[in-house]
Each structure stands twice: as structure tokens, then as C-alpha cells.
Amino acid sequence: MNRFYKKYIVPPDTRVSLAKYDPDDTLDFKDKEAGLELLAANNRRIARLQNDLYSEGKQSLLIVLQALDAGGKDGTINNVFAAMNPQGCRVQSFKTPTRIEQSHDFLWRVHAVAPQKGEIVIFNRSYYEAVLVERVHKFATPAELDRRYLEINRFEELLAGSGTKIVKFYLHIDKDEQLRRFVRRLKRPEKHWKISSNDYPERQFWDQYIEAFEIALSRCSTKAAPWFVxxxxxxxxxxxxxxxxxxxxxxxxxxxxxxxxxxLQETRRLAAIELSRQRHEKKRLKLKARG
Amino acid sequence: MNRFYKKYIVPPDTRVSLAKYDPDDTLDFKDKEAGLELLAANNRRIARLQNDLYSEGKQSLLIVLQALDAGGKDGTINNVFAAMNPQGCRVQSFKTPTRIEQSHDFLWRVHAVAPQKGEIVIFNRSYYEAVLVERVHKFATPAELDRRYLEINRFEELLAGSGTKIVKFYLHIDKDEQLRRFVRRLKRPEKHWKISSNDYPERQFWDQYIEAFEIALSRCSTKAAPWFVxxxxxxxxxxxxxxxxxxxxxxxxxxxxxxxxxxLQETRRLAAIELSRQRHEKKRLKLKARG
Structure with missing residues (x-):
């Protein structure tokens, strides 16, 4: 198990306090260059393994990406998952549920887009919104919320039981970094469309979001579907x-x-027949050309 | 319009004869190196445009890939489309229709996976199988086939009318090249799983496939959805x-x-307020630390 995996995993049944995780952490990497080099090497290995997973067609991988606004979900997808073959790799975004989706349980629309065997699927936001934004804004009752953590764990176990590996990433930035990113967007016209009227109002709920993440990470990091900070x-x-x-x-x-x-033996025999047929045909055409 | 586009497009209402297209054609490119360099430059430009298309969220692009076995559909996807951000790019494969799918018209399952606004979708095989394999093996009556070309044209017009650009590629190899690729697969154990028991039997239908392609290209290359050879x-x-x-x-x-x-002005005002709040908070913490 590599040290990244070990260091950032939330072990099952841990009470998570995000204050203990430094968003500025870079381990012992002194500079970006060494990091980028390792990333490029990883990407090549990941691309090969993805190809094998797709060929095998027996297991699948589900990646859940969650973060506060400007936490870097899109950037992660574009830098880590762009290395993959789009055949066998799918990104699923979750927007506000439609009316039909709202008339079902919160996992209904998720189940419909779960990975097929051979696939790697990235959830850009996920069913965890039902215990994050819906907790913060009290769209769900405490009893409903309580049930959802359990339902999520059971849902993930169901997927895992049929061959889906699940890893979940919470991208941890701090409140100052979010502001820096918001301000940077204001300076880059090509990013203006990404600015939402919710950005600043939602910042007021920062502490509540952090608390909601802490509860979700604490209650839903399981052996079948671990969370990473x-x-x-x-x-x-x-x-x-x-x-x-x-x-x-x-x-x-x-x-x-x-x-x-x-x-394979039979196929080799067929190939040999075809090859000799091809050679004969070429000879025939040559002779014909000579008259 | 670049010369590739012009040279390989099938103009509407053309009677296509594939014998007139040389599968070995490389235009005036003397070597692979120059080609690979241009491909890399193209990929970077395509990635940028894809990003803009996704941001715009108003149009979409549908790419149809068809070829005989070993024609290179998978290879094209891995080399051209791997440059894209998986967010906003989706590959859709079409296998033998399931029982539910068979109980609908042949475009039903296709319509369900058509591109959303902002998306680039690649069909690895497509609804054209209904006038290719089903024509060659007489799974459909002549009257049914006749109707399907028209239905395809109308379906593509429907998509085009609501903002989906469509381009369709027929990857043109010859019978000898197919055999070379089959034989190569036999020599590479990691490709063995790709070998199908249909490979050699289907070769017997080569001429019928070529004819089926010629009819499809002739009848379904339209302004709204051109075919390229x-x-x-x-x-x-x-x-x-x-x-x-x-x-x-x-x-x-x-x-x-x-x-x-x-x-934007209001957002800048909100950002300024937040920035000053942040500065005050830092000052407060510093003073507090000093006692």
C-alpha cells in the first residue's frame, strides 16, 4: 500500500475532524516539478490498467468526487482522468434533481448510471449531496438524514458486492483558498461563465459544510467504499x-x-488458409496482368 | 474548408464506389513523423474547442464510427478522442440489441443516448448496423431496409435541427489489410481476447459489406450529416x-x-468585502497570538 493511500484514507469508524488535515500539505515534495513528473508516470500506468479493466470486463471502478465550490473537481477530472481512453471511462455530473427524479428516492437516478462491468465512472458530485447541501440547508429532516447515511452505505455495499470498487475523494481546500480562486475567476474572462450567484452567499455556510462533510466522512467511510481527504x-x-x-x-x-x-489453433488454421488464398489470388492477378 | 474535409467528404446525392478510394492513400505526406506532429497539434486545438463547447452548453457533436472488423474504430477512439476531457465526451458502443431494445424501433435505443448540449458523443458502431449487418445477413426485408435509410436521414435531421452537429466516418481498409491485422492479433497474447469466432466467416461477406456501405454512404450522406471515407x-x-x-x-x-x-460588478463588490473581512481576521489572529 503506498504512503499516499495510507496517509489520506479515513479508516472505518473514525470520528473525522477536518481541522486536523492541512489543505496546504504536500508531504515531503519540495516542488511542483517532482510532483508533475510522478503524475505523468502514474497517468501512463493508469491508462494501461484502464485498458486491461475494460478488456477484462468483469469489474468496475466508481470514483466519487466531492468538494466545496472551487475545490477543484473539474480540474482533477481534466488532469487525472483525461489520461484515460474515453471508451470505458465516463463522467457523470449531478445537477439539481429534475421533477421526475425528485419523485423517486435519492438513489434512484444514481443507480441508473452506476458503472457497467469494465467501466471507470467518475461522479462529479454525487448522492452525497443529499447529506451535504441538503443537510446544510435543512432540505431534509434529521430523521431523513439519519436514514440516508445508512442507505448510502448499503447502496455502496450492493455495488461493491457485484464487482464495483469504490473510492471517494473529498478535495480539501480552506476558506481563504476558495476566495483566492473566486477572485482569480473574476480576472479571467474565459472563466466568467463559471461564476455563480451562489458563490458568496454559500460561503456563509462554510462551517456548516465542513461539519456536514465531517459527519459524512465519519459515517460513510467503509471497507467497501473508503473516503480519502x-x-x-x-x-x-x-x-x-x-x-x-x-x-x-x-x-x-x-x-x-x-x-x-x-x-486459437483453429483460428491459426483459418488464418493460414486465408493467407494462402491471398497469395494465390495475387499470383493469379500477376499472371493475368502479363497476359 | 481544409483539404482533408473536401477530399474525403461524400457530397450529398453521390453514387459512391468504394473501389475509387485507395485505402493506402496518405495524400502527399511522405512519412508518419509529419503526420504525428500535425495530429498532436490538432489534438491540442480540439481539446480547447471541446472545452469551449462544453462551457457554451448550446450545441453538441455526434461522431459516428463505422468500419469492417479490424478497421480501427477502437484505435481511432484511443488516439484521437483520448485527447479530450472525459467530462463532456462520451463513447457509446452498440452491441447486439437486448430483448427490450428489439421490441422497439431500431432508433429507440439510439435516441436515448444522443448527445446532450455541450457534449461530444462518439458512436462506436451505430444505428447504421441496421442497414449494414442486417442487410448483408438479410435480417430485414428489402422494404424494411428501404424505409430505414429514410428514417435515418430524418432522425439525423431531427438531431441537427436541435443543435447537434453530425459527422460520420467510414474507416476504409482493404481485405488484405484486415487479414494482416487478424494475423497480428494472433501473435499478440494481450489481443487474443479480441479475436472473435466470427472474424473469418464474416470475411466471406466482404463484397456484400462493401456494397452495403456504398448504399448507406450514397443514400445517407446529407448536408445535415455528411459521411467521410x-x-x-x-x-x-x-x-x-x-x-x-x-x-x-x-x-x-x-x-x-x-x-x-x-x-460582475456586484460580484467584484462581494469579493472586495470578503477580502477585507479576510484581512481583518488575519490581523485579529495575529494580535491575539501576541497576547
């Missing part, structure tokens, strides 16, 4: 942590290429 | 052609970043 003030380090844990996870899956579905 | 014996050139046409297509879409959805 990723220091995310430094984007390069955030990407590196996610890629390291991803790599470790894929390696732990013991992916095996499937046995050939055909009789 | 891509010389595909040389993988690097195939990738280059697809990327050039893709780039041309994205550039023709006049993608515009959306206007900010918030009052």
Missing part, C-alpha cells in the same frame, strides 16, 4: 494524491485479461 | 484525417463562451 490547496499535489490512490486501487483489483473466446 | 490502411493517416475533419467541424460551429450569469 485530499489536501487540495495546491492543485498539482491534489492531482498527484488522486492519481496515486487511483493507481493503488487499480493495482489491488488483480485485473486479468480474459482468456481467448475462440480456439 | 477515411483511408485507413495506415493507422497514423487514419487518425490524422479524422482529427483534421473533427477540427474543421468544431471550428465551423462558431462556439461562443456564454455570457456571465451574474452581475
Amino acid at each position: 485530499v489536501p487540495a490547496n495546491h492543485k498539482w499535489f491534489r492531482n498527484l494524491v488522486v492519481s496515486q490512490i487511483l493507481l493503488q486501487t487499480l493495482e489491488s483489483m488483480n485485473i486479468e485479461l480474459p482468456a481467448p473466446s475462440v480456439d | 477515411v483511408p485507413a490502411n495506415h493507422k497514423w493517416f487514419r487518425n490524422l484525417v479524422v482529427s483534421q475533419i473533427l477540427l474543421q467541424t468544431l471550428e465551423s460551429m462558431n462556439i461562443e463562451l456564454p455570457a456571465p450569469s451574474v452581475d
Whole structure:
């Protein structure tokens, strides 16, 4: 198990206090360069493993990405998951539920887009919103919320039981970093469309969000579906942590290429017949051309 | 319009004869190196345009990939589309229809996975199988087939009418190249799982497949959804052609970043308030620390 995995995992039944996690943490990496180099190497290995997972077609991987606004979910996807073959890799975003979705339980729309065998699926936000934003804004009663943590754990166990590996990343920035990122967006016209009228009002709920995350991480980090707290003030380090844990996870899956579905000997025989047919045909055409 | 686009497009109402397209064509490119360099440059531009398309959220792009077995659909996806951000790019494979799917019209399952606004979707095989494999093996009556070309054209017009740009690529290899690729797979154990017991039997229908493609290309290359014949014996050139046409297509879409959805002046005011609050807080903490 690599040290990233070990350091940032939330062990089951831990009472998480996010104040103990430094969003500026970069382990012993002195500079960005070393981090970027390792990330590039990881990306190559991840791409190979993804290819094998897709070929194997027996297991799947679900990645849950959660963060406060400007926490870096999009950036993580573009830097870590862009290395993947889009065939077999899918990003699923969750917006405000539609009317039909609201008329079902909160896991209904999620279940419909769960990974198929062979797939890697990234949830950009997820069913955890039902215990984060809905907790902070009291859209759900305490009893409902209480039930949801249990329902989430059971849902994740269901997926895990049928061959889906699950890893969940909370990208941890602090309140100052969020403000810096908001201000940076204001200076870059190509980012203006990303600015939401909710950005500043939601900052008032910062402490409540942190508390909601702490409860979710404490109650829903399980063996079947562990949470990781990723220091995310430094984007390069955030990407590196996610890629390291991803790599470790894929390696732990013991992916095996499937046995050939055909009789190879028979196929070789057919190929030989075809090759000789091809040679004959070429000879015939040559002779014909000469007259 | 770049020369690739112009040269390989099937103009509407053309009677296509694939014998006139050389699968070995590499235009005036002398070597692979120049091709790979241009491909890398294209990929960077495509990635930027994809990002803008996603941000804009008003149009979408549908790419249809069709070819005979070993024609290079998977390879094209991995080399051209891997450059994209998986967020906003989706690959849709079409396998043999399930029982539920069979109990609907042939476009039903396709419509369900059509691109959302902002998305680029690649169909790895497509509804064209209904006039290719189903024509060759006579799974559909002549009258049914006849109707399907029209239904396809109308379906594509429907999508185009609501903001979906459509480009369709037929990857053109010859029968010898297919055999070379089959034989190569036999030599690479990691490719063995890809070998199908259908490979050699289906080769017997080569001419019928070519004819089915010719009819589909002739009847379904429209202004709204043009077909392109891509010389595909040389993988690097195939990738280059697809990327050039893709780039041309994205550039023709006049993608515009959306206007900010918030009052920027008001947002700047809120940011200023937050920044001063942050400064005060830091000062307070410093004073407190000094006692």
C-alpha cells in the first residue's frame, strides 16, 4: 500500500475532524516539478490498467468526487482522468434533481448510471449531496438524514458486492483558498461563465459544510467504499494524491485479461488458409496482368 | 474548408464506389513523423474547442464510427478522442440489441443516448448496423431496409435541427489489410481476447459489406450529416484525417463562451468585502497570538 493511500484514507469508524488535515500539505515534495513528473508516470500506468479493466470486463471502478465550490473537481477530472481512453471511462455530473427524479428516492437516478462491468465512472458530485447541501440547508429532516447515511452505505455495499470498487475523494481546500480562486475567476474572462450567484452567499455556510462533510466522512467511510481527504490547496499535489490512490486501487483489483473466446489453433488454421488464398489470388492477378 | 474535409467528404446525392478510394492513400505526406506532429497539434486545438463547447452548453457533436472488423474504430477512439476531457465526451458502443431494445424501433435505443448540449458523443458502431449487418445477413426485408435509410436521414435531421452537429466516418481498409491485422492479433497474447469466432466467416461477406456501405454512404450522406471515407490502411493517416475533419467541424460551429450569469460588478463588490473581512481576521489572529 503506498504512503499516499495510507496517509489520506479515513479508516472505518473514525470520528473525522477536518481541522486536523492541512489543505496546504504536500508531504515531503519540495516542488511542483517532482510532483508533475510522478503524475505523468502514474497517468501512463493508469491508462494501461484502464485498458486491461475494460478488456477484462468483469469489474468496475466508481470514483466519487466531492468538494466545496472551487475545490477543484473539474480540474482533477481534466488532469487525472483525461489520461484515460474515453471508451470505458465516463463522467457523470449531478445537477439539481429534475421533477421526475425528485419523485423517486435519492438513489434512484444514481443507480441508473452506476458503472457497467469494465467501466471507470467518475461522479462529479454525487448522492452525497443529499447529506451535504441538503443537510446544510435543512432540505431534509434529521430523521431523513439519519436514514440516508445508512442507505448510502448499503447502496455502496450492493455495488461493491457485484464487482464495483469504490473510492471517494473529498478535495480539501480552506476558506481563504476558495476566495483566492473566486477572485482569480473574476480576472479571467474565459472563466466568467463559471461564476455563480451562489458563490458568496454559500460561503456563509462554510462551517456548516465542513461539519456536514465531517459527519459524512465519519459515517460513510467503509471497507467497501473508503473516503480519502485530499489536501487540495495546491492543485498539482491534489492531482498527484488522486492519481496515486487511483493507481493503488487499480493495482489491488488483480485485473486479468480474459482468456481467448475462440480456439486459437483453429483460428491459426483459418488464418493460414486465408493467407494462402491471398497469395494465390495475387499470383493469379500477376499472371493475368502479363497476359 | 481544409483539404482533408473536401477530399474525403461524400457530397450529398453521390453514387459512391468504394473501389475509387485507395485505402493506402496518405495524400502527399511522405512519412508518419509529419503526420504525428500535425495530429498532436490538432489534438491540442480540439481539446480547447471541446472545452469551449462544453462551457457554451448550446450545441453538441455526434461522431459516428463505422468500419469492417479490424478497421480501427477502437484505435481511432484511443488516439484521437483520448485527447479530450472525459467530462463532456462520451463513447457509446452498440452491441447486439437486448430483448427490450428489439421490441422497439431500431432508433429507440439510439435516441436515448444522443448527445446532450455541450457534449461530444462518439458512436462506436451505430444505428447504421441496421442497414449494414442486417442487410448483408438479410435480417430485414428489402422494404424494411428501404424505409430505414429514410428514417435515418430524418432522425439525423431531427438531431441537427436541435443543435447537434453530425459527422460520420467510414474507416476504409482493404481485405488484405484486415487479414494482416487478424494475423497480428494472433501473435499478440494481450489481443487474443479480441479475436472473435466470427472474424473469418464474416470475411466471406466482404463484397456484400462493401456494397452495403456504398448504399448507406450514397443514400445517407446529407448536408445535415455528411459521411467521410477515411483511408485507413495506415493507422497514423487514419487518425490524422479524422482529427483534421473533427477540427474543421468544431471550428465551423462558431462556439461562443456564454455570457456571465451574474452581475460582475456586484460580484467584484462581494469579493472586495470578503477580502477585507479576510484581512481583518488575519490581523485579529495575529494580535491575539501576541497576547
